[in-house]
Amino acid sequence: HEAAQEVERLLVRDVPQRLLACLQVLEFEDRKAVVRLLDALVRRGVTRREGQVLDLFVGYVQDRPGIIHELLEGCSDPKVFFLCAQLLRSCAQSARMAKVMLAAGAMPRLLRLASHPSFDISSEAFSSLNDLMFAHAGEAAEYVQANAATFFPAVHELLLREDNYVLQRQALRLLARLLLEGQFQPVMAAYVRSAQFLQIHMNLLINDSVTIQLEAFHVFKLFVANPHKAPRVQAILARNRRGLVRRIRSFAEKQQDDAAFAADLAAVIGMLEAAEAAEV
Numbered sequence: 001h002e003a004a005q006e007v008e009r010l011l012v013r014d015v016p017q018r019l020l021a022c023l024q025v026l027e028f029e030d031r032k033a034v035v036r037l038l039d040a041l042v043r044r045g046v047t048r049r050e051g052q053v054l055d056l057f058v059g060y061v062q063d064r065p066g067i068i069h070e071l072l073e074g075c076s077d078p079k080v081f082f083l084c085a086q087l088l089r090s091c092a093q094s095a096r097m098a099k100v101m102l103a104a105g106a107m108p109r110l111l112r113l114a115s116h117p118s119f120d121i122s123s124e125a126f127s128s129l130n131d132l133m134f135a136h137a138g139e140a141a142e143y144v145q146a147n148a149a150t151f152f153p154a155v156h157e158l159l160l161r162e163d164n165y166v167l168q169r170q171a172l173r174l175l176a177r178l179l180l181e182g183q184f185q186p187v188m189a190a191y192v193r194s195a196q197f198l199q200i201h202m203n204l205l206i207n208d209s210v211t212i213q214l215e216a217f218h219v220f221k222l223f224v225a226n227p228h229k230a231p232r233v234q235a236i237l238a239r240n241r242r243g244l245v246r247r248i249r250s251f252a253e254k255q256q257d258d259a260a261f262a263a264d265l266a267a268v269i270g271m272l273e274a275a276e277a278a279e280v
Contacts, residue, residue, distance in 0.1 A: 004056065007041055010041065015037075016038055016041060016060065020071070024079055039087065039090045042087075042090045042093075061100055062100055068106060069104065071091075072084075072088070072106060072113075075113055076113055078118065082120070085124035085127065085128050088131075088132075089127065089128055092136075095136040095139055099139050106128075107140075107143060107147075108150065110125050110129045110132065111158070115167060119166070122166075130174065133177075134177070134181065138183050141184045145186060145190075148190065148191075152191070156197075159200065168209075168212060172212065176215060179192075180218070193226070193228075194233075195236055201223070202244070204216035204219075204220075205217065217248070217268075221267075224237065224272060225267070234275070237275050238275045241272045241273065248268055248272070252265055
């Protein structure tokens with residue numbers, strides 16, 4: 001209880017917000033000390049009171065949403081981006097804090113930061129996105145389901161950046177992991193009913209990069225395997241099945257030592273060959 005009492009004393013004095021406000025003007029070692037302190041507040045601010053678990057830091061941040069906004073702003077500053085991203089990832093390890101971050105708009109902000117021209121800032125944004133998305137997938141799945149109309153266009157914008165291979169690959173990996181994660185199953189079921197989304201991944205199957213092609217296959221196979229295909233999806237697959245089968249057969253030569261991948265290829269080819277045009 002002593003640690004929690006000390007946390008409470010610091011929060012009552014508004015220490016976290018004051019420290020964050022001056023983070024950019026501190027010396028490097030002082031910044032690191034601030035981050036260590038705030039990280040400890042995130043991890044140790046949980047206590048029991050009257051038989052209930054009380055997360056002191058979550059309550060503090062809920063009353064001051066500007067803290068999350070300050071951290072997100074710091075993620076684009078070359079002087080402090082690494083430390084701010086580190087703090088965001090610490091926060092994302094708490095389910096309750098992840099919910100606060102999502103409500104504060106962290107997801108769209110990090111997606112925008114992912115396309116930052118600085119490789120380091122972009123990479124940190126993707127790391128933070130992965131933690132926010134998968135450390136507590138239940139909270140993130142609720143958010144994505146409620147905000148699919150803005151979330152997926154933002155991800156697709158990254159996917160279609162053919163001028164930036166690293167960005168395109170990281171976005172594709174994030175999307176593939178999301179769609180294959182069990183807690184995102186309702187999101188995946190809605191996603192694979194979209195003919196527009198199918199066409200995005202069909203185009204990625206013929207990308208100049210073999211790696212992008214193979215990564216895209218893991219999303220494309222979900223459209224093919226869906227037993228409840230939308231009529232337009234069914235029609236597109238049927239109309240293009242010969243070309244798709246040729247393309248997918250060619251993947252076998254590119255990854256010969258992976259038995260599971262070979263089984264996936266065979267299953268998808270079998271389903272495509274059996275595809276029949278649907279009335280649209």
